Amino acid sequence: MSTNSFCTYDTAWCPGCGNFSILECLNKALEELNKDPYEVLMVAGIGQAAKTPQYISANSFCGLHGRALPAAVAAKIANEKLTVIVDTGDGDSYGEGGNHFIHNIRRNVDITHFVHDNQIYGLTKGQASPTSAEGQVTDVQPTGNINTPLNPVLLAIAAGGGFVAKAFSGDKEHLISIMKQAILYNGYALVDILQPCVSFNKVNTFSYYSKRVYRLDDGYDASDKAAAMQKAMEYGDRIPIGVIYQEQKRTFHEKNKVLSGGVPLIDKPADLSTVQRLADEFI
Amino acid sequence: MYNILIGGAAGQGIETTASILEKLLKKSGYNVFTTRDFMSRVRGGHNFSLIRFGTEIVTSHSDRLDGIIALNDETVELHKDKLKDTGFILCDSKLTTADERAIKIDMDAMAKALGNPRVSGSIAVGVILKLFGEQLDHVREIIRTFVKEEYLEINLKAVAEGYDSVEKRFPHLEGKFGDWMILSGSKALALGAIAAGLKFYSAYPMSPATPVMEYLAEKGDESGLVVEQAEDEIAAINMAIGASFAGARAMTGTSGGGFCLMVEALGLSGMAEIPLVAVDVQRPGPTTGLPTRTEQSDLKFVISASQGEFPRMVIALRNHKDSFYQTIRAFELAEKYQIPVILLSDQYLGDASGTVEPFDFSLIKHNQPVSTDVADGEYLRYRFTEDGISPRLIPGKTKNFVAADSDEHDERGWITESGDMRIQMMDKRMKKLEKLKEELQEPEFLGDEACDTLLLGWGSVYGSIAEAVKLLNSTQNGTYGALVFGDIYPLPQKLLKEKALSAKHIINIEQNATGQLADLIREQTGITCTGSILKYDGRQISGEEIVEKIQKGVLS
Numbered sequence: 003m004s005t006n007s008f009c010t011y012d013t014a015w016c017p018g019c020g021n022f023s024i025l026e027c028l029n030k031a032l033e034e035l036n037k038d039p040y041e042v043l044m045v046a047g048i049g050q051a052a053k054t055p056q057y058i059s060a061n062s063f064c065g066l067h068g069r070a071l072p073a074a075v076a077a078k079i080a081n082e083k084l085t086v087i088v089d090t091g092d093g094d095s096y097g098e099g100g101n102h103f104i105h106n107i108r109r110n111v112d113i114t115h116f117v118h119d120n121q122i123y124g125l126t127k128g129q130a131s132p133t134s135a136e137g138q139v140t141d142v143q144p145t146g147n148i149n150t151p152l153n154p155v156l157l158a159i160a161a162g163g164g165f166v167a168k169a170f171s172g173d174k175e176h177l178i179s180i181m182k183q184a185i186l187y188n189g190y191a192l193v194d195i196l197q198p199c200v201s202f203n204k205v206n207t208f209s210y211y212s213k214r215v216y217r218l219d220d221g222y223d224a225s226d227k228a229a230a231m232q233k234a235m236e237y238g239d240r241i242p243i244g245v246i247y248q249e250q251k252r253t254f255h256e257k258n259k260v261l262s263g264g265v266p267l268i269d270k271p272a273d274l275s276t277v278q279r280l281a282d283e284f285i
Numbered sequence: 286m287y288n289i290l291i292g293g294a295a296g297q298g299i300e301t302t303a304s305i306l307e308k309l310l311k312k313s314g315y316n317v318f319t320t321r322d323f324m325s326r327v328r329g330g331h332n333f334s335l336i337r338f339g340t341e342i343v344t345s346h347s348d349r350l351d352g353i354i355a356l357n358d359e360t361v362e363l364h365k366d367k368l369k370d371t372g373f374i375l376c377d378s379k380l381t382t383a384d385e386r387a388i389k390i391d392m393d394a395m396a397k398a399l400g401n402p403r404v405s406g407s408i409a410v411g412v413i414l415k416l417f418g419e420q421l422d423h424v425r426e427i428i429r430t431f432v433k434e435e436y437l438e439i440n441l442k443a444v445a446e447g448y449d450s451v452e453k454r455f456p457h458l459e460g461k462f463g464d465w466m467i468l469s470g471s472k473a474l475a476l477g478a479i480a481a482g483l484k485f486y487s488a489y490p491m492s493p494a495t496p497v498m499e500y501l502a503e504k505g506d507e508s509g510l511v512v513e514q515a516e517d518e519i520a521a522i523n524m525a526i527g528a529s530f531a532g533a534r535a536m537t538g539t540s541g542g543g544f545c546l547m548v549e550a551l552g553l554s555g556m557a558e559i560p561l562v563a564v565d566v567q568r569p570g571p572t573t574g575l576p577t578r579t580e581q582s583d584l585k586f587v588i589s590a591s592q593g594e595f596p597r598m599v600i601a602l603r604n605h606k607d608s609f610y611q612t613i614r615a616f617e618l619a620e621k622y623q624i625p626v627i628l629l630s631d632q633y634l635g636d637a638s639g640t641v642e643p644f645d646f647s648l649i650k651h652n653q654p655v656s657t658d659v660a661d662g663e664y665l666r667y668r669f670t671e672d673g674i675s676p677r678l679i680p681g682k683t684k685n686f687v688a689a690d691s692d693e694h695d696e697r698g699w700i701t702e703s704g705d706m707r708i709q710m711m712d713k714r715m716k717k718l719e720k721l722k723e724e725l726q727e728p729e730f731l732g733d734e735a736c737d738t739l740l741l742g743w744g745s746v747y748g749s750i751a752e753a754v755k756l757l758n759s760t761q762n763g764t765y766g767a768l769v770f771g772d773i774y775p776l777p778q779k780l781l782k783e784k785a786l787s788a789k790h791i792i793n794i795e796q797n798a799t800g801q802l803a804d805l806i807r808e809q810t811g812i813t814c815t816g817s818i819l820k821y822d823g824r825q826i827s828g829e830e831i832v833e834k835i836q837k838g839v840l841s
Binding site: 013014040041043048053056059060061062063064065067069071072073074075076077078079080081083084086102104105219251258259260261267268270271272274276277278280281284285 | 509515521528534
């Protein structure tokens with residue numbers, strides 16, 4: 003394997019799953035950005051999408067359900083040279099991990115967060131996810147989901163996210179471009195990726211999305227926050243994909259005194275004279 | 286040995302006065318031990334600090350008082366019964382007490398005359414120094430560390446006025462501890478972590494663990510470590526694990542309630558074999574319990590917390606020295622065995638100030654490098670080895686891929702559902718305990734080697750047990766010894782079995798309602814305690830209380 007080629011291992015996904023094209027696009031994006039696989043850390047929690055780190059030749063951290071973000075931001079804090087990518091599902095990111103989602107937007111550590119948003123729980127075989135449509139029937143919601151679906155893009159913009167995008171697994175060329183922008187963005191970048199689940203979601207299918215999604219055109223101004231929030235609410239007959247909102251903000255590393263010097267935390271030399279001085283304060 | 290109490294309502298400056306006094310008394314040569322008893326409120330209520338000082342090492346508090354500094358009438362009412370006949374009650378003239386031991390001084394009026402009512406605490410400091418025959422040598426240097434420069438002179442004047450307002454009452458005793466350190470258990474723990482090369486600390490505020498985070502945050506910039514206040518304890522521990530995976534020495538800390546939220550990730554540290562130090566500064570539970578008080582009731586919880594089975598180590602901190610050195614050791618063991626190591630402290634130890642010999646930094650193996658031995662051929666993060674310890678590399682620092690997985694996995698770190706692999710991986714992880722058991726530290730033995738009665742304790746009751754054993758052996762009524770556990774899980778058994786064999790009575794002394802150490806000992810060794818002293822009112826047992834209970838007949 004050459005240094006910057008990312009290969010895919012055998013997977014345990016259903017044939018026809020949107021995860022395949024997302025993984026393919028991710029490999030492509032990393033290769034086109036000339037990323038060294040040994041400096042890439044893929045992080046996930048638990049779920050079907052969360053198996054992605056197991057299927058790509060890079061460092062991998064498959065932690066607990068919902069807890070990918072805390073582990074990922076801390077790894078980046080420890081070693082800023084790592085390209086840290088959280089690649090996982092809507093249940094992991096917005097359900098079990100909802101609290102971490104909100105607060106890591108505020109933290110703004112320079113990581114990338116790809117959410118395979120298939121609006122359904124796949125690994126546990128087809129229950130409603132936080133983004134499932136109202137009325138969607140599942141084994142656990144037999145009379146239809148009565149809860150309002152979460153709009154993660156709108157939430158991320160409202161919480162202060164500096165890079166918030168939406169993409170579709172069926173438009174690979176566009177997805178690769180969005181992924182590259184998200185990885186290059188200096189700060190926390192969210193890409194909510196619409197994706198069909200061939201086994202459990204009979205509503206939001208490939209053709210459902212294909213008929214509705216449209217790319218934002220060059221005239222769209224992603225720096226206008228109020229307009230971006232309007233755009234984020236556009237969901238129905240037409241679904242916009244692209245960078246919905248972008249703004250440059252100071253990152254966690256830039257704001258933190260210890261990290262702002264540019265030396266990775268793990269490379270800072272030990273200094274026993276400081277400890278000795280601290281101890282002397284107690285005499 | 287002397288013992289004074291400073292009491293009043295929250296917000297009256299008890300903590301500052303106690304902190305200044307303890308430092309001045311230590312500078313003058315005394316060994317000082319200060320305990321802090323406070324309510325879960327910011328203003329009002331009744332709080333007090335006990336400052337005990339003498340010329341030999343003071344290991345715990347005492348309930349017999351030589352003096353009370355009463356900032357309100359309630360303090361006099363609550364504590365006067367514990368005051369010796371020769372003792373004094375220092376208070377403002379406004380207080381209504383008619384107790385003949387009272388020394389009433391117009392401290393508030395004097396402070397106002399000096400130009401700032403807030404310096405009355407410094408007047409009290411001056412009075413105390415004079416009563417105990419102290420000089421004013423160190424006052425300037427100490428007070429300077431507590432007040433802003435512009436308030437220094439007025440406070441020094443206040444101390445001098447207090448000093449001149451009374452006559453000396455107790456003789457100054459010549460101690461040798463002027464050059465020792467005085468610090469709280471939580472600060473000793475935090476300093477130990479910094480000395481061990483801590484780079485990342487994540488926590489959510491919770492009493493009584495917050496002082497650890499506060500100290501690390503205060504010293505973080507100069508020590509080159511990042512302190513992050515997490516959104517919850519689940520995030521806190523997962524962050525610490527993520528940072529550790531990426532090569533930073535990492536720690537998280539909380540009290541029992543927060544630890545409840547951390548348990549799933551504790552298992553992640555065990556399963557993915559990522560070093561982690563987790564601190565539990567215990568307080569009475571269950572649930573919110575008594576937030577600002579003390580207990581030792583999380584032992585059985587932390588030794589079994591999280592689903593499934595994985596190797597872990599639990600170290601109970603007995604005193605301030607332990608808080609420093611055992612924290613360093615916790616990092617070394619966590620890294621060597623790639624396991625979670627849990628440090629059990631409690632409110633009593635965490636908030637109490639103790640006097641300790643200056644820490645010896647030459648003993649510290651700083652930032653032990655992670656193994657670079659990847660063996661021949663393909664790098665396997667979870668390679669099977671003789672002792673179960675696999676080569677751990679740091680992602681990004683090697684041309685190998687480093688994996689971590691909470692699923693059962695193979696040697697590469699990939700998901701597996703193979704039954705054979707499952708057994709091999711479980712055995713590999715559990716095998717690490719065998720080697721760990723070889724380097725366990727036996728409990729500390731105190732008292733008479735040929736004891737009839739063996740007292741057993743763990744963690745912070747060390748100080749009170751040490752004092753009780755001394756008192757009991759001086760009564761010539763039986764012979765007493767004690768074993769106090771620091772390393773507690775896995776349980777070191779050698780010395781316990783040896784001492785239990787010859788003892789007629791074995792009594793466990795614990796700050797909990799069910800005798801958790803006694804249970805653990807019985808489960809692991811079959812040794813049964815013949816009596817027990819259990820205290821769970823949120824207040825630490827004293828040496829005198831232990832003696833009293835034993836004399837009243839726990840030995841039956």
